[in-house]
Amino acid sequence: MAEVSIDDVAARAGVHRSTVSRAFSRPEAVNAATRKHVLEVAESLGYRVNPLAQALRRRASNLVPLIVPDITNPFYGELARTMAAAAADRGYQLVLCVTGGEVAQTNAYLTSLQEMYAPFGIVAPSTSVDLDELQNVALGSKVVVVDRVEQAQVPTVTVDSAEGIALAVDHLRGLGHRRIAYVSGISGAYTSRDRLAAYEGLAAELDMPAMILDAGTGPDVGERAAERLVHMTREERPTAVIAANDMVAFDLISALGVRGVSVPDEVSVMGFDGLEFGARFNPRLTTVRQPIADMGVIAIDLAEKLLKDGETSHVVLAPDLLIRDSTAEVPR
Amino acid sequence: MAEVSIDDVAARAGVHRSTVSRAFSRPEAVNAATRKHVLEVAESLGYRVNPLAQALRRRASNLVPLIVPDITNPFYGELARTMAAAAADRGYQLVLCVTGGEVAQTNAYLTSLQEMYAPFGIVAPSTSVDLDELQNVALGSKVVVVDRVEQAQVPTVTVDSAEGIALAVDHLRGLGHRRIAYVSGISGAYTSRDRLAAYEGLAAELDMPAMILDAGTGPDVGERAAERLVHMTREERPTAVIAANDMVAFDLISALGVRGVSVPDEVSVMGFDGLEFGARFNPRLTTVRQPIADMGVIAIDLAEKLLKDGETSHVVLAPDLLIRDSTAEVPR
DNA sequence: CCGGTCACTGCGATCGATTGCTGAGATCGG
DNA sequence: CCGATCTCAGCAATCGATCGCAGTGACCGG
Structure with missing residues (x-):
């Protein structure tokens, strides 16, 4: 309430403003005894540096935008949570920016x-990040992307799509599945493409038919894929489906x-993301887990490294398998 | 990149800083022609007022904290999304604050x-908001709570719990259910209590047995309730269950x-919240819908009204029914 | 022709901090 | 005992805006 400013502390401690300022931000530049005294006075007055004034002068704040297409999607929700924690640990305050899928919004934010x-x-894109677009904004060069990006000039953190898909295919083949379809869909830009490519590559390699049930986007990929599946003959119908992500x-x-097809009894379904919610789905979802918690921390780390050393590295994390109840041995 | 400040505009337009300032923030106080000229120059230089400097001087920023216990929970996700939009419409920038359920965090934020x-x-509490605690923070008196609050000195927006529960019970009774249980759980403070109370009241009124399957909190209410249910004899087992919220x-x-009990074939289950995700659950969830989108807008409105007129009103919205596939006529 | 209004606009202090520069005093070597 | 070096604290400008106050010129009525 008291709104105590740096001058109040200075007056009370019998020193100059600048000394108080230094006591906080450059401890080595002020005598230890003086500093202790100042800090005590500040404490007793309940003084806290005004982040706005500090930011204005320093030309650097602790506000960090997290740009996501849709916070309703638990993937971004989990990302936001871990990022908020990681950011707070390092003294940053996360500002949530929801683009709703509109690309222009990213730059605006x-x-x-x-x-x-x-x-x-931090940008978690839904569609291909237009890097050229990003370059148009001053902050654009100081961005960490949570997705793979082609010819990235910015740091990125992703999970290894090929490995993830391999994990999924292995798991399903281990259960006896040979007709494994794929449903593409709403997800990160390149990541989404990578997963599809990995599936196709693996199918060729293992001499399996590559069945893409739906490669569209939007909220009804699931609908369309299901529709397509139920209209297949018994012979052509896949016994298992890998979805591009958990939501799909x-x-x-x-x-x-809705169409009376039971999972996993009639067809096995796997996801990709490892959302916590998968454990509460019916049936509990078998999926490839991305280490989302790590991704949050790493993204912040990468950002700090970028600022300090100008180093833009690309971290690719290893996914793992979360075997739950939506996959089963191939029927009969 | 150019970092153009108000002085640059002033110099270029041949007027004083203050005129530029007024051209933006107090249009009526400056000659129309001058203003037009200033605005054009500003435009051509790509000038935008620095929000930090403005906030520092005005002692008012456009940053609005949205405090939620868990952004992973789609309820708060949807709330955050609508709030972000409503806030942006009015020139505010939402700052996401995730407490992780720790009460102290709210005040810290x-x-x-x-x-x-x-x-x-804006505070969306998970547990009873300690209003006394809130009073300890300066901002505490300028807070809108998205939940019912007892003896609230702050504006609130909620949905009518009693009406919602009545809607649910009506729907289930219409399907022939007479043994309707309730599972309490993770959710807003008073809201959660209200729903339970409404259920109990209605049970008494309609002369139905009040069966509370679980009244705990935490992530495994569902587990415990299910466990309890499968161990009931055929006669005592409820034919329908109302959950305190969609997540439960x-x-x-x-x-x-997991326990081999099928919904809605063996037991009907209803939720409460109306999360979009319910339409993608298996089976698609029948639920009582809260107008979350409205709540976001209303919360911002209430906040602005509070600032302007000091008026603290309490808005109670009407829920409605979303009938999907998780409820069916009572078996046999 | 003069004093009074009115509509603008300029001046400069201010918001709360940071920081380069300067100078005072302590310390030290010769 | 003196000058050089070093440590530390004060001074004042600065970040980019806002706003109360004062000044200027136009306009009007008497």
Whole structure:
């Protein structure tokens, strides 16, 4: 309430403003005894440096934009949660920016936050990040992307799509499945493409028919894929389906349920993401887990490294398998 | 990149700083022609007022904290999304604050954002908001709570729990159910209590046995309730269950699935929230819908009204029914 | 022709911090 | 005992905007 400023502390401690300032931000530049005294006085007055004034002067704030297409999607929700924690640990405050899938929004948010002297930004894109577009914004070069990006000039963190798909295919083949279809869909840009490519590559390699049930986007991929599946003859129908991500898997299972097709009894379904919610789905979803918690921390790390050393590295994490109840041995 | 400031515009337009400032923030106080000229020059230079400097001087920023216990929970996700949109419409920028259920965090975030001159805050509590606690923070009195609150000195927006539960019970009775159980659980403080109370009241009124399957909290209410249910004899077992919220319903259905109990064939399950995700669950969830989108807009409205007129009203919205596939006529 | 209004606009202090520069005093070597 | 070096704290400008106050010129009525 008291709104105590740096001058109040200075007056009370009998020193100059600048000494108080240094006591906080450059400890080595002030006598230890003086510093202790200042800090005690500050403490007793309940003083805290005004982040706005500090940011204005320093031209650097602790506000970090997290740009996601849709916070309703649990993937971004989990990402946001871990990022908020990781950010807080390092003294940053996460600012949530929801683009709703509109590409222009990303840049709008970025410029808006750079006016608040955000030191960097985190972007989790839904569609291909237009890097050229990103370059148009000042903050654009200080961005970490949570997705793979082609010819990236910015740091990125992703999970290894090929390995993830391999894990899924292995698991299903281990259960006896030979006709394994794939449903593409809503997800990160390149990541989504990578997963599809990995599936196709693996299918060729293992001499399996590559069945793409639906490669569209939007909220009803699951619907369309299910529709397609139920109209297949018994021979051509896949015994298992890998979905591009957990949400699509949920969608698909739900749509199959509506059509009376039971998972995993009639067809096995796997997801990709490892959302916590998968453990609460019906049936509990077998899926390839991305280490989302790690991704949050790593993204912040990458950002700090970028600021300090100008180093833009690309971290690719290893996925693992979360075997639950949506996959079973091939029927009969 | 150019970092153009108000002085640049002033110099270029041949006027004083203050005129430029007024051209933007107090249009009526400056000659129309001058203003037009200033605005054009500003436009051509790509000038935008620096929000930090503005906030510092005005002692009011456009940063609005949204405090939620868990952004992973789609309820808060949907809330965040609509709030972000509503806030953006009015020129505010939402700052996401995730407490992880720790009460102290709420106040920490509130003070932290008040130092950034946040004009108000939105709190979606997981447990009883300790209003006395809230009063300890300066921003505490300028908060809108998305939940019912007892003896609230702050504006609130909620949905009518009693009406919602009545809707649910009506729907189930219409399908022939007479043994309708209830599972309490993770959710807003008073809201959660209200729903339970409404259920109990209605049970007494309609002369139905009140069966509370689980009244605990935490992530495994569903588990426990399912466990309890499968151990009941055929006669005592409820034919339908109302869950305190959608997440609990998902949990429960999943846990029942693991135990081989099919929904809605053997038991009907209803949720409460109306999450979009319910339409993608298996089976698609019948639920009482809260107008979450409205709640976001209303919360912002209430906040602005509070600032302007000091008026603290309590909005109670009407829920409606979303009939999908998780409820069916009572078996046999 | 003069004093009074009115509509603008300029001046400069201010918001709360940071930081380069300067100078005071302590320390030290010769 | 003196000058050089070093440590530390004060001074004042600065970040980019806002706003109360004062000044200027136009306009009007008497």
